[in-house]
Amino acid sequence: MALTKKELAAFEKQLSDWKAELEDGQSENVHNMHGQETSAFPDLADQASAETDLSFDIRIKSRELKLIYKIGETLHRLREGDFGICDGCHGDISLKRLQARPVTTLCIDCKTEQEQAEKTRID
Numbered sequence: 001m002a003l004t005k006k007e008l009a010a011f012e013k014q015l016s017d018w019k020a021e022l023e024d025g026q027s028e029n030v031h032n033m034h035g036q037e038t039s040a041f042p043d044l045a046d047q048a049s050a051e052t053d054l055s056f057d058i059r060i061k062s063r064e065l066k067l068i069y070k071i072g073e074t075l076h077r078l079r080e081g082d083f084g085i086c087d088g089c090h091g092d093i094s095l096k097r098l099q100a101r102p103v104t105t106l107c108i109d110c111k112t113e114q115e116q117a118e119k120t121r122i123d
């Protein structure tokens with residue numbers, strides 16, 4: 001892998017800080033939500049389908065939850081020495097790309113390919 005120890009340490013710090021920040025936001029918002037709305041939704045699946053003003057917030061929340069999970073996975077990869085390696089072709093993901101999107105698991109080529117495949121499916 002092309003990344004130096006110093007670069008890896010910087011990514012680890014960035015990801016840990018990011019995760020902590022998101023987790024803070026999660027508990028804050030859950031708290032606010034309970035204040036506004038008494039009919040609490042029992043789980044995230046129900047929350048996502050609820051058509052209320054809250055649903056937008058909740059969609060963001062559940063996206064953030066996924067991101068927190070993804071950051072956790074990325075930190076794990078980092079510790080295992082798999083960070084920066086593309087899941088698609090097992091090549092190195094460029095440092096530039098990792099800096100822009102540290103949780104990515106695909107190099108730009110594989111990502112482009114995946115996006116095109118998804119687009120084809122939607123059309």
Ligand SMILES: [Zn+2]
Pocket residue numbers: 086087088089090091106107108109110111
């Ligand atoms: Zn790739």
